[in-house]
Amino acid sequence: MSSLSSNVNLNQTPARLFWLHDEALAKPDDYRAGDKLVYLWDANYFAQQAWSLKRRVFIYECLVALKAEIYVGQPAEFWPVFLAQQAQSLGQGSEPIVYVAAALDPVLQAWLATCPSEVKLEVTSNPSHFLLPDLQPTRLKRFSHFWSAQAKALGVPAFGRSNGSSKHKRLRKHQ
Amino acid sequence: MTHQALSLTPLPLQFSQREELVAQVLALSPDLTAMDDDPVASCVSDIVGGADEAAMALQLWPVADYGKTRNYLNGAVSGLSPYVRHGVLTPATLKQACLVQQSLDEAQKLLQQLSWRDYFHHLAQLNPADLWRDIEPYKTGFVASDYSAELPADLMRAQTPDAFINQLIEQLYTQGYLHNHARLYLASYLVHWRRVRWQAGAQWMLGHLLDGDLASNNLSWQWVASTFSSKPYIFNLDNVVKFAGQPHTFDLSPAHNPSLAASYETLQRQLFPNLGGDHV
Structure with missing residues (x-):
């Protein structure tokens, strides 16, 4: 995040630009009133993914619920023009930062990468990707290997139940 | 590739009924309009996108029954996966919702299922090529x-x-x-x-x-x-x-x-x- 200069009113925090995509159809955790949520509707991207109408409708409905700004275009041509138009209203100076959540899907990753290099893109972690984002597994040959480590990190028994009083807790709930 | 005219005018967000929104999406999808006469291509799900719908479904989910009934086709599965896939909900939110009603032990089955997703994502990040190629030979007697x-x-x-x-x-x-x-x-x-x-x-x-x-x-x-x-x-x-x-x-x-x-x-x-x- 760009630092604030001493003569800027701290109560007028600059609005930020969040680039939403199909793995991040939510307000960021640190969203503030005035921030912009922008979604780029690229028909070629959808065609490449070969997604059905029902999936596209679902995505559009999510965007409507977010009151996101939906624009038609491709990243390469859209962002430079849009940022030039928005620079003053965003109050971030001449080079606004575009915040975008990380993507996992290779097609989506490639599409995001078509954003021109002159655009200041800041990739943020995506909380929807992993239950335990910090776990760095070393054994992935089979799920059982992974689950042993994940279960330990979660504090649950990998197999069966622990010797605790879970049965009693369950009975208590039904009384 | 379809040429799309760049427009700095945002698309509409208000529709009087769902059919209008569907028509809007169809108009934005030239690859689908080519399949206009295909009844499969024109289907729209009863599952509605949006954070409110996700929150409602989460609230209605009988999570306490999940562990015992999840393998049954009418079991108490959440049905929330479309919202998780698209980032509307996070796996952590599902875990928290589960732990409001259950102990960690009781939540084990849900956490295990969420962990399958983590596992697949870790694998895919490590070896993206494995997403489309056979990781191992078939063990079916066929090649x-x-x-x-x-x-x-x-x-x-x-x-x-x-x-x-x-x-x-x-x-x-x-x-x-x-x-x-x-x-x-x-x-x-x-x-x-x-x-x-x-x-x-x-x-x-x-x-x-x-x-x-x-x-x-x-x-x-x-x-x-x-x-x-x-x-x-x-x-x-x-x-x-x-x-x-x-x-x-x-x-x-x-x-x-x-x-x-x-x-x-x-x-x-x-x-x-x-x-x-x-x-x-």
Whole structure:
């Protein structure tokens, strides 16, 4: 995040630009009133993914619920023009930062990468990707290997139940 | 590639009814308008996108029943995967919702299922090429070239000889959602009964599922196919009857499901004649 200069009113925090995509159809955790949520509707991207109408409708409905700004275009041509138009209203100076959540899907990753290099893109972690984002597994040959480590990190028994009083807790709930 | 005129005017967000929104999306989808006369292509799910809908579904989810009933087609699964796939909800939110009602021990099954997703995502990030190539050889007595790269026409039309399979396909087409067990049944049928490469089925399912996630979908197909597991996953009609739950709307009569109405021993001989012995 760009630092604030001493003569800027701290109560007028600059609005930020969040680039939403199909793995991040939510307000960021640190969203503030005035921030912009922008979604780029690229028909070629959808065609490449070969997604059905029902999936596209679902995505559009999510965007409507977010009151996101939906624009038609491709990243390469859209962002430079849009940022030039928005620079003053965003109050971030001449080079606004575009915040975008990380993507996992290779097609989506490639599409995001078509954003021109002159655009200041800041990739943020995506909380929807992993239950335990910090776990760095070393054994992935089979799920059982992974689950042993994940279960330990979660504090649950990998197999069966622990010797605790879970049965009693369950009975208590039904009384 | 379709040329799209760049516009700095945002698209509308207010619609008086859902049909108008659907028409808007269709107008933005030239690749789909070319398939206008295809009834499958024009289907819209009853599952509605949005954070409020996700929150409501989360609130209504009988999470306490999940562990015991999740394998049943009418079990207490959350149905929230479309929202998780698209970032509307996070796995941590599901975990928290679960722990409000349950102890960590009791939440084990849900955490394990969420961990399958983590596992697939870790694998995909480590080896992206494994998303579309056979990780291991088939353990079916066949090699990859024995499998068709094309989907059978009767399957695409939901007109296979097996009524249950057709009902699953119709649900996939109309709702863009299937219970996980149903996905396994359908994948198994396509790969092992119809001897189609898992890649063709995975691509087909990805296109229709609202929650289609490349890593979870494709690696699950590989698990069914046996290119990412020690043996092929198969099922029979008795298994479907057991897990259909009551009441259900599936046609599970043996006469209407001739390919599935057999013992595992018989199916193994029919589906994997090169294997011999009891491998399934």
